[in-house]
Amino acid sequence: MHKTMIALAAGALGLVLLLAVNSLANATLRSKRLDLTKDRLYTLSEGSTRIVESIDEPINLYFYCSEDAATKIASVQRYATRVREMLEEFALRSDGKIALESIDPEPFSEAEERASAEGLQAIPLQTGESLFLGLVGSNAVGETEVIPFFDPSKERFLEYDLAKLLYTLTHVEKGVVGVISSLPIQGGPPSPMQQRPAAPWQIITQTQEFFETRFLPSSVTEIPDDVRVLVIVHPKNLGDATLYAIDQYVLGGGNTLVFVDPHCDADTAGADPMDPMSGMGKSKASGLPKLLRSWGLELVADKFVGDRGNALPVEVGTPLRPRRVNFVGFVELGSRDLDADDPTTSLLQALRFGIPGALRPLPDATTTFHALAHSSEDAMLVDTSAIQYVPDPEEILRTFVPDMQRFTLAARVTGPASSAFPDGSPAKLPEDGSPADEDPEGSTDEGRAAHRAEGDVNLIVVGDCDVLADRFWVQKQSFAGATLISKTADNGDFFANCVENLAGGENLIAIRAAGEYQRPFERVEELRREAEAAYLQEKRELETKQQEIDGEINNLIRSATPGSTQVILTKEQQEQLESMREEREEIRRRLRDVEYGLRKDIERLGTKVKLANILLVPALVGLAALGLGVFRSARAKSSRRSS
Amino acid sequence: MKNLFYITRRELGGYFSTPVAYVFLFIFLLLAGVLTFLLGGLYENGQADLRSFFFWHPWLYLFLVPALSMRLWAEERRSGTIELLLTLPVTLWQVVVGKFLAAWAFTGVALLLTFPVWFTVNYLGEPDNGTILASYAGSFFMAGGFLAIGAFTSALTKNQVIAFVLGIVTCFLFVLFSIPPVVEFMGKAVPAGVLSTITSFSFPTHFQSIQMGVIDIRDAVFFLSVIVFFLFANALALDVKKAK
Numbered sequence: 001m002h003k004t005m006i007a008l009a010a011g012a013l014g015l016v017l018l019l020a021v022n023s024l025a026n027a028t029l030r031s032k033r034l035d036l037t038k039d040r041l042y043t044l045s046e047g048s049t050r051i052v053e054s055i056d057e058p059i060n061l062y063f064y065c066s067e068d069a070a071t072k073i074a075s076v077q078r079y080a081t082r083v084r085e086m087l088e089e090f091a092l093r094s095d096g097k098i099a100l101e102s103i104d105p106e107p108f109s110e111a112e113e114r115a116s117a118e119g120l121q122a123i124p125l126q127t128g129e130s131l132f133l134g135l136v137g138s139n140a141v142g143e144t145e146v147i148p149f150f151d152p153s154k155e156r157f158l159e160y161d162l163a164k165l166l167y168t169l170t171h172v173e174k175g176v177v178g179v180i181s182s183l184p185i186q187g188g189p190p191s192p193m194q195q196r197p198a199a200p201w202q203i204i205t206q207t208q209e210f211f212e213t214r215f216l217p218s219s220v221t222e223i224p225d226d227v228r229v230l231v232i233v234h235p236k237n238l239g240d241a242t243l244y245a246i247d248q249y250v251l252g253g254g255n256t257l258v259f260v261d262p263h264c265d266a267d268t269a270g271a272d273p274m275d276p277m278s279g280m281g282k283s284k285a286s287g288l289p290k291l292l293r294s295w296g297l298e299l300v301a302d303k304f305v306g307d308r309g310n311a312l313p314v315e316v317g318t319p320l321r322p323r324r325v326n327f328v329g330f331v332e333l334g335s336r337d338l339d340a341d342d343p344t345t346s347l348l349q350a351l352r353f354g355i356p357g358a359l360r361p362l363p364d365a366t367t368t369f370h371a372l373a374h375s376s377e378d379a380m381l382v383d384t385s386a387i388q389y390v391p392d393p394e395e396i397l398r399t400f401v402p403d404m405q406r407f408t409l410a411a412r413v414t415g416p417a418s419s420a421f422p423d424g425s426p427a428k429l430p431e432d433g434s435p436a437d438e439d440p441e442g443s444t445d446e447g448r449a450a451h452r453a454e455g456d457v458n459l460i461v462v463g464d465c466d467v468l469a470d471r472f473w474v475q476k477q478s479f480a481g482a483t484l485i486s487k488t489a490d491n492g493d494f495f496a497n498c499v500e501n502l503a504g505g506e507n508l509i510a511i512r513a514a515g516e517y518q519r520p521f522e523r524v525e526e527l528r529r530e531a532e533a534a535y536l537q538e539k540r541e542l543e544t545k546q547q548e549i550d551g552e553i554n555n556l557i558r559s560a561t562p563g564s565t566q567v568i569l570t571k572e573q574q575e576q577l578e579s580m581r582e583e584r585e586e587i588r589r590r591l592r593d594v595e596y597g598l599r600k601d602i603e604r605l606g607t608k609v610k611l612a613n614i615l616l617v618p619a620l621v622g623l624a625a626l627g628l629g630v631f632r633s634a635r636a637k638s639s640r641r642s643s
Numbered sequence: 644m645k646n647l648f649y650i651t652r653r654e655l656g657g658y659f660s661t662p663v664a665y666v667f668l669f670i671f672l673l674l675a676g677v678l679t680f681l682l683g684g685l686y687e688n689g690q691a692d693l694r695s696f697f698f699w700h701p702w703l704y705l706f707l708v709p710a711l712s713m714r715l716w717a718e719e720r721r722s723g724t725i726e727l728l729l730t731l732p733v734t735l736w737q738v739v740v741g742k743f744l745a746a747w748a749f750t751g752v753a754l755l756l757t758f759p760v761w762f763t764v765n766y767l768g769e770p771d772n773g774t775i776l777a778s779y780a781g782s783f784f785m786a787g788g789f790l791a792i793g794a795f796t797s798a799l800t801k802n803q804v805i806a807f808v809l810g811i812v813t814c815f816l817f818v819l820f821s822i823p824p825v826v827e828f829m830g831k832a833v834p835a836g837v838l839s840t841i842t843s844f845s846f847p848t849h850f851q852s853i854q855m856g857v858i859d860i861r862d863a864v865f866f867l868s869v870i871v872f873f874l875f876a877n878a879l880a881l882d883v884k885k886a887k
Binding site for chain 1: 659660668669672676679680686689691692756757758768769771772773774826827830835838839842843844856858859860864865868869875876882
């Protein structure tokens with residue numbers, strides 16, 4: 001009895017010790033972890049570290065978390081812990097500049113009122129309580145930035161969002177967005193046909209809400225120092241001096257957003273609005289071939305990307321008999337065609353392009369080319385001459401042969417590059433070839449920046465300018481004197497994301513979305529692609545035939561009984577109908593075979609995989625056991641015999 | 644130290660000479676495969692990770708580990724061989740830890756034999772092998788936790804079946820408080836501080852953290868401290884029963 005008591009007491013003590021050790025560990029061992037993930041997801045990335053280390057003023061971070069409510073839901077508790085610990089790591093690396101305070105806004109408390117006042121979102125739970133999980137950051141001048149709610153489904157952007165908040169707090173001057181554009185995106189004086197001045201494009205109006213936008217002339221020879229992001233839209237025949245200015249700006253680390261286009265629908269330059277024919281034949285293309293080349297990429301000339309897989313319908317035919325046909329030049333890319341990890345594209349659902357060009361990295365590029373948006377595989381490069389005059393979408397579809405590769409429509413380009421002007425500023429070189437060092441006035445030497453021969457670039461290049469045009473992403477409706485603007489695509493968001501991301505500088509750009517990478521089964525995808533390549537053509541032909549047959553059958557029925565509700569067919573017509581229906585059944589059967597063929601190989605692989613995993617090793621174990629059993633009984637028998 | 648090594652080796656060798664071990668391996672591997680592919684849909688999901696595989700481990704261990712541990716002590720106590728064992732020049736601790744380590748090593752073997760599924764995802768795609776390695780390590784530690792509990796319950800009785808049932812019930816307590824509806828229900832009955840302490844002691848919670856690819860030292864401390872505690876309780880139980 002005595003012994004049992006001691007044992008129980010010892011056991012109880014052990015239990016207390018167990019609880020104590022774990023509590024202590026939870027409280028103190030905060031940042032000690034072994035990050036084995038391939039991309040080091042749980043360690044602060046270099047970009048974040050640099051942003052934090054560059055903070056030179058005191059920052060206050062107030063982390064609001066409703067403890068009671070969070071404990072109830074395991075996934076929220078886990079995420080809240082992750083957020084808090086990441087904040088602590090930021091604070092740790094800030095060398096004391098960041099003061100982090102955790103606040104539990106209990107219901108009806110002052111803290112809760114303050115949380116709501118600051119703009120934090122309270123999520124009502126099933127239990128009736130409200131959950132606060134947000135952040136308020138303020139800097140030395142009293143400006144605040146808020147993350148209203150940390151959404152667990154956006155965990156991949158946690159580090160980016162926090163770094164961006166810190167960056168914004170420490171770089172309050174928004175900076176200037178400089179725009180060089182050959183398109184009238186800022187609006188303009190009234191044309192002879194209209195009475196009101198042309199309104200600025202919605203994309204600019206939206207940008208002007210957050211940034212000071214300055215429109216630079218196409219002949220600019222120097223990019224002003226305070227331009228944080230340079231946006232170049234539809235550059236046509238820019239002079240060498242301007243090209244040089246851009247070249248030097250980019251090499252100096254200037255963040256640049258470039259829109260080029262093999263054929264821009266919105267380009268009416270050279271066209272007289274009174275004469276609809278005058279615009280035809282004039283080039284609607286833009287490019288920066290010299291600069292793009294030095295940045296390691298090119299826009300495929302005279303061709304646009306026709307993406308049948310993402311084509312949008314347009315109206316063709318005469319006004320009396322309009323038809324809707326898919327035009328492969330007007331495309332809407334969905335989330336599967338956009339980079340899910342880049343902050344500029346990850347949250348977009350639909351991005352519309354109008355006759356986009358293909359961007360390609362050059363084989364000898366020193367920069368890194370990363371596709372942000374690409375076409376489906378059901379795409380090909382179409383000659384721009386096909387749409388130069390009167391485009392015929394149906395003709396293009398008829399002659400469409402998919403290339404089974406994805407063309408890049410927008411890309412991020414970073415890394416080291418060399419100047420496109422290896423001999424320095426083109427303005428310095430005199431026409432007659434004499435040496436440029438003698439300058440009688442001697443004053444132009446001063447203030448001239450040193451020529452940059454190389455540098456690291458931060459660019460986003462987009463192969464289309466129509467993506468910025470209003471008609472591709474907004475719908476304006478006049479309502480009671482006001483104009484209601486509704487979005488039909490996320491083009492505006494894309495532009496805003498690009499500008500914001502580039503304005504954040506190279507460190508913010510370096511922080512990509514982390515966690516939950518899509519890691520598809522490459523082998524299965526390959527099988528799928530091969531199968532599609534083999535069967536897609538046949539499938540489309542069958543589908544077209546099916547539509548035709550359906551049309552014919554309908555016509556037959558309609559022609560037999562014009563107007564009346566009863567279907568009266570002659571014997572001949574009945575036979576015709578029968579044979580058409582048989583043909584339709586045949587087509588349907590063949591379509592099913594094709595669909596089956598597409599999946600067949602994939603399913604076969606799946607079966608093999610499952611068998612191997614479920615039965616293989618257990619079978620081996622069973623065999624081993626049997627073998628051992630046989631071996632032992634044989635040994636036992638022989639030892640019995642010998643004894 | 645040498646004694647510990649010999650005890651472990653002897654026990655481990657003993658496993659492979661009994662049919663129980665092979666039956667355990669067979670069932671464990673078969674079940675793991677069936678659950679991963681037929682219920683978990685690893686192939687259909689199309690993602691090169693082993694989430695659908697590791698998801699089932701707490702449940703697999705819950706039922707299979709007590710089956711393994713039930714014979715650790717109960718049988719020896721019933722047949723009296725335990726007394727014989729303790730007359731040898733070994734300490735109680737060495738026997739307790741030795742038997743545990745042997746059983747733990749055996750579950751390690753079982754885990755290793757799941758290698759086809761690792762080959763499979765590497766063949767089909769490009770998984771994050773660091774995360775998979777962390778998950779295997781976490782699973783191994785979790786198995787150790789379940790084993791320590793099972794060994795303890797086995798020492799409490801002479802009847803293997805009772806040891807098995809007790810083992811499952813106790814292990815289940817460590818799994819119960821990771822199930823969301825249960826936690827919600829408890830939240831109504833118990834203050835938040837107590838609730839968070841209870842939930843922080845559930846095995847799947849810590850295992851899930853490790854499955855993200857990060858071995859946080861707190862998770863390692865958790866599993867190790869649980870193992871140490873139950874081995875300690877194991878030794879205590881034996882000590883008390885020894886006299887009887």
